[in-house]
Amino acid sequence: MRNQLFKSLLISGLREKETIFWILLFPLILFTIMVLIFSNMTGEDLNFKMAVIDHSGDGMGSTIIHQVFEDISTTENPEDDPLYSIIDVKNKDQALVLLKEQHIDVIVEIPENFNQNFNKVVFFSKISSISTDNKPTIIVESVPMRNLSKLASDVMKQILAEVNLEAAKRMNISIPDATISTEMVGQTQDFNYADYFLAGILIMGFFSTGFLNMGINMTYFRRKGIFKRFACTPIKKSKLISATILSNLVFMVMSFVILLIYAKLFYHVTWAIFYPESILFILISAILSLSFGIFLGSVSKTPNGASGLANILFFPMQFLGGLYFPVFDLSPAVRWFVYINPITYLAAGMRQSMGLMDAPLPYYTLFLIPILWTAVLLLISVKIFKWDGGEIA
Amino acid sequence: MKLMLGILKAFLKSRIRDKGALFWTLAFPIMFLVIFGLAFGGDSSSSVSTGAEEIRYAIYLSGEIDEETESNIIKASETMGLKPLLVYSLSDLGESVEKGYDGVEFGISLMDKEGLYEVKAYFNAGAMNKMQFYQSVVNNFVTEFRKTTAGFENIITVETVEREFTEQPVTNTGYILSGVIAVSISLSGIMALIISFGYYRKQDIIKRLIVTPMKGSQFLAADIINNLLVSIITIIIIMLFARLLFQVSFNINFLYFAITYFSSMFLMMGLGGLFLLLFREPNAAMNAANIFSTIMMFFAGVYFPLELMPKWLQRLGYILPMTYVAENIRFSLGQDYMQLSRFWTTNAVFILIAAVAIPLMGKTIFKLEQI
Amino acid sequence: MSKKILEVKNLKKYYPTVKAVDDISFSIEKGTVFTLLGPNGAGKTTTLEIIEGIKKADEGRIVFFGEELKQVSDEAKQKIGVSLQSTNFIPHLKVKEVFELFASFFKKSLPIEEVIGFVSLEEKRNDLVEKLSGGQKQRVAIGCALINDPEMVFLDEPTTGLDPQARRNIWGIIEHLKGQGKTVFLTTHYMEEAQKLSDMVCIMDYGKIIAIDTPSGHIKKLGELNYVEFAADLEQLDIDELNAWDVEEVEIEGDKVIIPTKSLHIVLEKLLSWAKRKELDLNDISIRQPNLEDVFLSLTGRRLRD
CATH class of the missing domain: 3.40.190 (D-Maltodextrin-Binding Protein; domain 2)
Known part of the structure; x- marks a missing residue:
């Protein structure tokens, strides 16, 4: 049976100009800014x-x-x-x-x-x-x-x-000569900022989908009685959930593909993002982002509330998660947040598996913490999720 | 006058109860301040400090190393404000750098090949934001070491003078705060007229008011006063917050601050008005304004210092109004010096733009209602 | 021959602070229009949503299409169509796309064009739903309820907030449905709507059913009452004087005086001579038959629109 619901959700999302901008376009802009700023810091362009x-x-x-x-x-x-x-x-x-x-x-x-x-x-x-x-x-x-x-x-x-x-x-004073070379520790691949930010912005795009699209939409659907209306039809709830998840996954894939094509064309990123381990981290990122979406959709009563909560969580999570700059040497006042933030592990894990830099964290934590977060978020969501302002089981 | 007070009171209540607007103009800037203040604040500048504190590094020596070489290394390190930690194998060196044992920040392997020193610097790939700094530390250290080995002392010495053109010592947090205030002003300004003239029009509130004895100009004036009031309260809260949490000290020049505040608010309200004229549909205008503000935050030297961006991006930064708002705010809070002529010029331009944009928007919107 | 399509027995739904549905029972016959009439908060929507399968009852039995159900089964859902009180859809979808979406939920569905024609949205089929007027949106909602060619249609306050023209439009659709032999379960707080459309009217208040009957049956119970209404300067008027005649309790609404009476001729005569004697102007004098509003009033002592 053709999945009309999935198709409708997709069409609905694609007609939302805001979604298009924040999920598909903004990552490109941000990627460009970050690469330009940091590549420039090597000082070649300084005057x-x-x-x-x-x-x-x-x-x-x-x-x-x-x-x-x-x-x-x-x-x-x-x-x-x-x-x-x-x-x-x-x-x-x-x-x-x-x-x-x-x-x-x-x-x-x-x-x-x-x-x-x-x-x-x-x-x-x-x-x-x-x-x-x-x-x-x-x-x-x-x-x-x-x-x-x-x-x-x-x-x-x-x-x-x-x-x-x-x-x-x-003055004929003999001074011993020296040669200086450099080596990067914890890096198997030549470092380049484009790859570094590709990993970061990719995760940003994924989480934008979960936080800004999925969670807010779910709340909107409940608030506006759209879930309720679906409940009066023979459609299975599992199908409703899977269509919601699937449509958001498609947004993530679109965000990923567009960013990758752009980065490949203009910034010549490597294929390191397709190493098996990197793909694993991409998958975990997608799953965790969806979990945050579901969580937001479960705890918030109104779309405005969801949007506020999403921004309050997402802003510190992205800045203190190492997406845009290293966070492990930040002041102790915020380091605790860095360590509880699952994005930290995803970003570090992704970059480690891409051979860009080793994470200063035990290997197993890179998977464990995000998966733990996923489990906790889903558990809470299952407990409190409602299809309706009322009490359908 | 009584009419205006009434509508002003209503506007004020409505605006203060608008959680969305409060989030972007108050909670968001405070969050910004807290995160960046905690992360990058503190009194020493973070990433490019020249080492008021001792920097630890690991060193591995090989080749024809004698006691004299070792003592020269220690001596050169001392001059440079470095603390060497000797390790006994290359793998130890790598591990120290990677794991940062004992606070080691980078590593040096030094091999003596009959008077030629082969130096290899080991950096942790994760510390990419400090790489440039470490590189220059290593270069300077090697130079110093070579001089020490030759028993040569600098012929020319360098004396550095650090200037500050502000009365108060400037801190990173203070600098961040100025940016945060610029963001708050820009966001409340740009949203202001979209909320009132956009959403109110859509809900026929303007139409309802036209049939009262209220004049369009009174409505506009009350709305502007309302936004000015709410925004200044917001800024005071942000400043109090900064003062309590980070002990930021201000050296406010109230005249300059007031001028900056008013002109920036008017400018941003004008820009919001232009968005509204362009898009008509308040949601579309709000989204466009939101996107515009986000882009401004990136290129206006609020998140990242503008002068470190490539030239053409800097040029982009200099056509975005938030750049100037931030600059003027920094100046009026005593966080940076600025040429007075530049200050007056930018403010005059702000007012000029606002003086065209706001009445244009007001007239057009009211006219739309009367067709 | 009539056949029961839905039977509800001893249905209860209690919330901590309110008994939303308090032990109600009724049944609906196939091919009829059944209306739940009651003021806001009477428990109409809760009742409807329990039957539709959105809410769970605390107690009670529902027999749907001859089968006893704790809650509506998927199979039963194939045979019903629902229009909820809120008429929101997935944003940014066109009329046609909304219908396609709902059609996909059911095993069998009517051709989209047929439904579009039925709710007269031919010209709007490619418009985004959010751009439609309130009445048009309501017709989309009803269209969605009809997409599976249901045997029974639930319409929760389909005309609330619509202008008279749009309301008459919806009435036309409901009458058309009835003509097709469909069973319609309607809720409303407009008595004229209930009176015009229904075969059976079930009056609800505070979660309880206070009367079930045909519209004319309800009205008959009021006896041979007629209502004499007129407007007058109330300050010159002594109600007690009027109440002393052969009337039910006289009511004042705004500057309007309403006199319910079983002896119309006598009261009219008395009224006119009384007015002449008092030199009182009786404006807009009228005599009317009782309606459901009067039924509700006589049952609860309150008016529906209060």
Whole structure:
């Protein structure tokens, strides 16, 4: 027998513009935002604005420094932004005003006695005997509360440390060479943000279906007597439940497929999401999300109440579940929530099985906690669920 | 006047009893504040701190290592504010990093190959938000170690000066709070006229009022006053909450705050009005406004700092009004400095948009009723 | 030959604070229109929902199509059609789609177009249900109740909240159903509806049945009562004076005076001369037959619409 009820629920959902947006479209937007933000944090696209104030006059020390600044403020391709753009200023006061008004990120000041001290260190004294006070000093000023300014200052310090090494070489001081390589622990696959967020946003899309579509719809159906009306027809309740679950599953699959196609086309994600274990976590996510839907549909009396409860639960769960940023090092005040939150385990489990990063949690908990949640939610729902404001068994 | 007071009172009651609106303008911002405040608050900035506290790392040494190398490592670590924990095999190193034993945050394997040091840094893949920071710590440490080994001290030293252009020290929580208030203002503003002029019209409440001696402008004015009142109460509650829970200190410039508040509310009400004009159907307008607000929250530097986004996304951020609302709020709460000319310009633009949008919406809606 | 299609015996449903259905019994014959008449909260919907299988009775027996049931079986559900008091559907479905959905629930169903024609929604078949007017929505609900060509149709207050035109529309449908030989179980709190449509009217109040009869049977029980109604300035009027005549208790409703009497001629004569003597203007004077409203009043001392 064709399942007209399932078809109707599906059509009804697809005609709801809100559903389409939040379940199918919003994940794409969020995915794009997250990948863009985090890939950018590697600093490839960074451009700092810097003011240089030189009180030192001509001299060897300042010439070296200016050479370095020249290097970091020019690029091979004139269309690219350099790491630092140097903004001309007349004096310190003007520079400070610019810093205050966020026109520049960092001020580098070369003091008056810089060359003098530099020469002293290089030509006249043994370096170790020079007290810190008499060393040539460069002043770097920044506003630490501003992300960009803080970064500009940190990077500048690294650059100046390199300058020291370069200077030592010129002074024929032999400094041992070193090579630095990196390795990621707890990762079998090359890390990439697109895969990382694919896992997170996928779960977000699933839970949006459970929280925002299923739970609210069930409440609406009960509230509006639609369940009651169905109860007067020969249709079996099991069929009603299965059609509801099935239609929501289809939304999840649609959300998944659309996101995957998008991520594959534009962000070249890997196929790691189809590793057997990843699929297992996708399934658990789907089941848990449906359980939350059923739970919401059981505890809430009105669609508005369901919507409120859904938002109150879903907001902290997604942000403190590691969907968008790592949560295991958050402040202890919220860590308890991270650990009771089933999404934490699903996100960590999914990423571990995709080979992106190992979860700092015992392996069995990754399954156990979400399944436990599912069981508890379904148990409560079975106890309190009603087809009607009244009391049909 | 009496007419207006009556309708205002009715509006106020209705608005305060509207649980949905209260959720988005009060509960949601508070939840936002609590979660982000607890997660990222605290006085030291979270992810990119340069190490006021000691950072622990595991180190594994191999090759021609002598006591001098070890002492150089300890010395270099001290200078960098790091605490090394020696491990005796590569697998131990990996495990320490993965499990974070003894608070280890990353690992270094250092091999001495006849004067050439091969350094490998081990990072936990799970700490991706700190990766960049750890990388620079390792780089600096290696540089420091090489210098220590050569007995070389820096020729040029760097002195850092940290500036704050606000009277009160700025905290992360304070920064988050400003964003939260911007969200609250934006949401209540944008929903305001959709609720009254949209839903009321649909339920023929406006029609009913037209047949009373009330003027359209009075209705509009009462509605706006109502929303301003409710919203400011909401903001005060949020601020009290922040004060109690996070001891956030404010340095409110009341004049600037009032200006920001009014202009932002008017702007957002105007935008809500435009949505209503565009969609007519209040549900559709509400959904569109909801989507618009969500997008604004992402690109307006409320969730994520705008300046860390790619250039073109930043440009998008700078056409979204919430960006400026947040900026003005931060400024008026003493959380950031801002050029006064910029402050006045944005507020003037806000008012200008509102002055066009709100009367346009009001006129159109009332006219629709009289056809 | 008449045949009982439904028998309800000693049905009880108690809630903690109210006896919603308090030991009621009745039976319905095939091909008739049976109406539960009563004010809001009388227990009509609860009774109906117990029979429809939505609610469970605390006590009582239901014999449906000759079979005793604790609750309506799936088989019985194949043979009934229901329209609930609330007429909501899965959102964003078109009229046609709603009918298709309900058709899918039953083993046999009428062609969708036939049902659409029956409830006169031909022009709306591709419209979303939420865009329809109240009367049109009600017709969709009734259409859903008819989709399985049921032997018996339950209509719970099908005309509540509808304008007169829409109401007459629904009445037409019910009369048509009766013409097809279907049994209709109706609840309403409009007495004119019960009077016009029903073969049997069961008057309910506070969960109890206070009378069952044909509409004319009910009215006959009031005896040969007639009602003389007129409007007058009440301040100049002494009710006791009127009550002293050969009348039932005189009633005042607004500025209207209602005099029930079995001796119409005498009362009319007295009234006119009394008015002349008192120099009283009798406006809108009328004489009417008793109706179900009067029946309800005489049984409960209250009016239906109170």
